[in-house]
Amino acid sequence: MKTFFNLIQEVQKPGLCHHCGGCVTFCTAINYGALELGEDGRPRYKDIEKCIECGLCYSICPEVGELNEETRRRAAWSAPMGRILETSVARAADPEVRAVATDGGVVTALLLHLFDLGRIDGAIVTRQTGPFQRQPWLATTREEILEAAGFHFDTSAGMSLFSEVYSTYSPSIVELEDVSRKHLNRVAFVGTPCQINALRRMEVLDIVPAGTIKFHLGLFCTGNFHFGPEQRRRLEEIGTFTWDEVRKVNIKEELMIHLHNGDIRCIPLDRLDFMKRYACRYCDDYAAEFADLSFGGIGAPEGWTTVIARSPLGRAVLADARGKGLEPFSHKDNPRLADLVLATVMTWSEKKKHYARHMHRELEKSVQVKG
Incomplete structure (x- = not known):
């Protein structure tokens, strides 16, 4: 049986770890302190002597193919981009939600709808803790x-705070430990494709507390972008702006930097490789293919959200929220919009899959050369 040691050798050392935190959170030895997340977000041994070598951490890793068939079968996955x-x-529908949310605020609206109906008693999300930091x-x-x-x-706090490191990624799975401690039974999870993938593998293995996650809400993801000091300096040069001019940032087909004066600096994503986490180059899931519902701004008009229902549960939630917490885009304005946005998402999905295949081939070549 393979253990965390094998994850270090096969996933961490080649740079494939997504820092999702699944291996640490779900390890049956976590209460004994066998594993922990390091300050850099990387899983590591805290006390190797306390590891019971159950192999669970290895099985659930999104970069390990051990449970691929079972996970796909459970989700009724089909090519090329999962069940749709x-x-x-x-x-x-609420203008106040749209004012604070991104791309139309559909995820926030659905969480509020589920909460108000009593269908969830909590939601694992991320919140901003500084100008360049989320947790x-x-x-x-x-x-x-x-x-x-x-x-x-x-x-608003001034440029003195911009020394903090910002990342578009947050290891939200670690919050499942809080779910257990607070005895919550109905939780919605909002996360990236790799995080949703790890959760679905937990479902396959029927591991607590994965059963408390009732709704899996996945976000479209081109990769995790790191906004460290050097990356921010280079972005200023590329986009010809300064960070004290920035009102908000969004990622759609491009990195969109909204300035206080109303201008928008759009930077193509293929110019941002210097900001992307290395492991994201090997990920082939753009559209959260194992979620109940997948979301993103790509393909949708400004201020609106593209939504893909993947499971009967997701479709039912979406239908129930229409006309309540959600305002659907009028088909009279563009009868073909749904087809067009799906085509756009599929194009971006195939781009990511193609690049991941290329990177894996290159990795295999380098391993053969070293061998």
Whole structure:
């Protein structure tokens, strides 16, 4: 049986670790302190003597293929981009939600809808803790859900705070430890494709507390971008702006930097490789293919969200929220919009898959040369 030692050799050393935190959170030895997340977000041994070598951490890793067939079968996955039951474009019906959220605020609106109906008693999200920093958070009130909305920079505290490192990624799975401690039974999880993948593998193995996650909400993801000091300096040069001019940042087909004066600097994503986490180059899931619902701004008009329902549960939630927390895009305005946005998402999905295949081939070549 393979253990965390094998993850170090096969995943961490080649640079394939996504820092999702699944191996640490779900390790059956976590209460004994066998594993921990390091300051850099990388899983590591805390006390190797306390590891019971169950192999669980290895099985659930999104970069390990051990449970691929079972996970796909459980999710009724099909090529080329997972199961798709419905594609739509929508936005939050509440203008106050749209004002603080990103790309129409559909994720926030759905969480509030589920919370108000009593279908969830908490949601694992991320919240902004500084101009360039987000952290995973277990929200258990409407106010906390709203507080977590959006992907933006708050520059009101001045440039002195911009020394903090910002990442578009947050290891939200670690918050499942809080779910257990707080005895929550119905939780929604909002995360990236690799995080959703790890959770689905936990379902396959029927491991607590994965059963408390009732709704899996996945975000479109081109990769994790790191906004460290050097990356921010280079972005200023590429986009010809300064960070004290920035009102918010969004990632769609391009990196969109909104300035206080109303201007928008658009930077193609293929110019941002210097900011992307190395492991993301090997990930082939753009559209959160194992989620109940997948979301993103790509393909949708400004201020609206592209939504893909992948499971019967996801489709039912979406249908129930229409006309309540959600405002659907009018088909009269563009009857073909749903088809067009799906085609756009599929194009971006195939780009990511193609690049991941290329990177894996290159990695295999380098291993053969070293061998």
